[in-house]
Amino acid sequence: MSDDGADATDASSPTDREYAEWLDALADGDGFAIVCPNGHGSLPPRRVCPECGSPDLSREPLDETGTVATYSVVHVPSPRFADDAPYATAVVDFGPTRLTGIVRDGGADDEAPAVEIGDAVAVDVGERATDGERLVVFRPAGER
Amino acid sequence: MTDVRVAGVGLTPFGSHPERTGRDLFGEAALRAFEDAAVDRADVEELNYGNFMGALAEHQGHQAPLMAEAAGVRCPATRYESACASAGVAVREAVRTVAAGDADVVLAGGMERMTNLPTDEVTEGLAIAADDLYEVRAGVTFPGAYALMANAYFDAYGGSREDLAHIASKNHENALPNEYAQYRKEVSVAEAMDAPPVAEPLHLYDACPITDGASALVLVSEEYAAEHDLEASVAVTGTGQGTDRMALGDRERLARTPAADDAADAAYADAGVEAADVDVAEVHDCFTIAEVLALESLGLFEPGEGIAAAREGVTTADGDLPVNLSGGLKAKGHPVGATGGSQIAELTRLLRGDHPNSEHVPDAEVGVAHNAGGTVASAVVHVLEVAE
Numbered sequence: 345m346s347d348d349g350a351d352a353t354d355a356s357s358p359t360d361r362e363y364a365e366w367l368d369a370l371a372d373g374d375g376f377a378i379v380c381p382n383g384h385g386s387l388p389p390r391r392v393c394p395e396c397g398s399p400d401l402s403r404e405p406l407d408e409t410g411t412v413a414t415y416s417v418v419h420v421p422s423p424r425f426a427d428d429a430p431y432a433t434a435v436v437d438f439g440p441t442r443l444t445g446i447v448r449d450g451g452a453d454d455e456a457p458a459v460e461i462g463d464a465v466a467v468d469v470g471e472r473a474t475d476g477e478r479l480v481v482f483r484p485a486g487e488r
Numbered sequence: 489m490t491d492v493r494v495a496g497v498g499l500t501p502f503g504s505h506p507e508r509t510g511r512d513l514f515g516e517a518a519l520r521a522f523e524d525a526a527v528d529r530a531d532v533e534e535l536n537y538g539n540f541m542g543a544l545a546e547h548q549g550h551q552a553p554l555m556a557e558a559a560g561v562r563c564p565a566t567r568y569e570s571a572c573a574s575a576g577v578a579v580r581e582a583v584r585t586v587a588a589g590d591a592d593v594v595l596a597g598g599m600e601r602m603t604n605l606p607t608d609e610v611t612e613g614l615a616i617a618a619d620d621l622y623e624v625r626a627g628v629t630f631p632g633a634y635a636l637m638a639n640a641y642f643d644a645y646g647g648s649r650e651d652l653a654h655i656a657s658k659n660h661e662n663a664l665p666n667e668y669a670q671y672r673k674e675v676s677v678a679e680a681m682d683a684p685p686v687a688e689p690l691h692l693y694d695a696c697p698i699t700d701g702a703s704a705l706v707l708v709s710e711e712y713a714a715e716h717d718l719e720a721s722v723a724v725t726g727t728g729q730g731t732d733r734m735a736l737g738d739r740e741r742l743a744r745t746p747a748a749d750d751a752a753d754a755a756y757a758d759a760g761v762e763a764a765d766v767d768v769a770e771v772h773d774c775f776t777i778a779e780v781l782a783l784e785s786l787g788l789f790e791p792g793e794g795i796a797a798a799r800e801g802v803t804t805a806d807g808d809l810p811v812n813l814s815g816g817l818k819a820k821g822h823p824v825g826a827t828g829g830s831q832i833a834e835l836t837r838l839l840r841g842d843h844p845n846s847e848h849v850p851d852a853e854v855g856v857a858h859n860a861g862g863t864v865a866s867a868v869v870h871v872l873e874v875a876e
Contacts, residue, residue, distance in 0.1 A: 360621060363621045363622075386738070387621075387622055394733065394738070413640065413737075413742060414636045414637070414639045414640035414643065414742050415636065415639060416632050416635030416636050416638075416639060416687045416688055416689075416690075417685070417687065417688040418627065418629055418631075418632045418635070418686075418687045418688075419684070419685045419686060419687065419688070420611065420629065420631065420686045420687065421608075421611070421627070421629065422608065422611045422612040422615055422624075422629055423608045423609065423611075423612055424612070425627055425629075426608070428627065431627060433626065433627050433628055433632050433636065433687075435636055435640075435736065435737040435742065441738075442737035442738065443622075443626075443737065444622055444623055444626040444628060444735065444736070444737045445626045445627070446626065446627045461639065461640075461643045477625070479625055479626055479627065480625075480626050
């Protein structure tokens, strides 16, 4: 094995089809949640609802904007995010489900954007600065 | 059903041992446990061994047979993995096995080797305890996940970084006399406040260190202890486990840990005790906020009140309910796969009266151990009582 540590950052993500298709939909503005008849939301792949076990699942479009439920500015990243730090991670309420991603406001690269619980954001797909891998990003609502 | 007694406990010093193999670490802990227990190795009927990231750190899977060799036992041996609760679940299965009468003697514990990896690889390794698709790829680190919980807690209940700094300072103070602790140095509230940020609002002293170490317990049935005239005054009287949605964002509330609520409820019911009976606790403070969440899940504080417990002196060594007298994960260290066993070893010593901090809990009869995996998608709680 190599001892230069390069493997850890070079490793591209294996293909995870259901996740890749969900990201494609998100990038096309067709982001969706998996919703059961009881209104529980989740993300693919699902055979049954993780909350109640219902197999009767449908795809429901995500709300246009979500609300920041919590956030953190990460200063010490994993190697795959080495060039992205500092960055703001947020968990955002989108109706029946929540999404986790990075907040970007188009501002300076060397600073994490200011974010607060309760902020309205839109969801998009962006790229990691470190290696170009796709990831979920949030932008202040109205800027998309 | 029989009572389960702790016949012996063994720990390696927790700290930085980058050149030592995992098998040597666990071998040392097991050797100490057998010395403490005065139990014949040949009587061990099972080995339950916890480990989280051995495949990454040592390129070593299938570790249980190796650890049986290291301990000098020949019996069915199984590795348990439940992230930072790996040893907790290993011990829990040992307790259930003995309580059910399926074995009289079980060796349980765990080991983690971490400091041989560069810090960024450890960060990446620990992150695999989170949901890879929907958290890790979205930039969530292990400290970052607890930081998300901390901000959610502050938003829901109030509290501040200074409250968290009091927890760090308390646990560092507790570690001072503990010969097994990684960091035996005082950290003032001001020093904790001034430390660099890791994932805001968590700063360096809110986080546990990266640690190598191992823990081992010899658990025996009450009958075996009596037959062999063992000194095994502490019993594990209750065990409970809970599971939650893996990803933090999928939880109904971001500032609570219901898996630990469930584990605590089950463990208290198993032991026939209530939260109010608890005299001393060892809880999973991988980050300072985690101690707060643990205390509230254990029912020792109401939701929203755990945050002030250290600052107000309730959970300090001389308080009404000392928490993490070992130094906790925070200062004693957190060799991930060993921690759940280490907590029970420390509680046993505290209740037996042979821990350097036993003087703070001279009349303690009921102790509780809380071990969590990931962002508490897994939780294990044990109740220990002085049986004789």
